[in-house]
Amino acid sequence: MVEFIKVASKSEIRNGYGKVIDINGKSIALMNNNEKFFAVENTCKHMGGPLGEGNCEDGKVICPWHGWSYDLKTGKNTFNEEIKLETYEVKIDGENILIKI
Numbered sequence: 576m577v578e579f580i581k582v583a584s585k586s587e588i589r590n591g592y593g594k595v596i597d598i599n600g601k602s603i604a605l606m607n608n609n610e611k612f613f614a615v616e617n618t619c620k621h622m623g624g625p626l627g628e629g630n631c632e633d634g635k636v637i638c639p640w641h642g643w644s645y646d647l648k649t650g651k652n653t654f655n656e657e658i659k660l661e662t663y664e665v666k667i668d669g670e671n672i673l674i675k676i
């Protein structure tokens with residue numbers, strides 16, 4: 576069943592950074608880009624780098640391993656749109672961050 580699940584508090588994730596969430600057998604990068612929160616697949620399509628351990632700016636998450644970047648809204652790689660991460664809907668409820676999964 577698809578539902579919103581609380582995965583973090585807003586204060587846990589600094590602006591420009593993220594958190595890796597392991598839930599329902601998936602690894603998800605939850606990113607704070609200017610106090611807007613986005614959730615994308617955590618595993619980089621290049622060589623499997625952990626995107627949630629990278630940083631983000633200008634609406635993009637940047638892989639900490641070799642610098643590939645992805646649009647946080649669409650999940651598309653910024654150099655090759657054929658390469659795409661799964662994205663997840665995020666809802667804010669007060670201080671809580673929820674992901675639809």
Ligand code: FES
Nearest residue numbers: 619621622624638
């Ligand atoms: S593993 Fe992400 S850029 Fe290489």
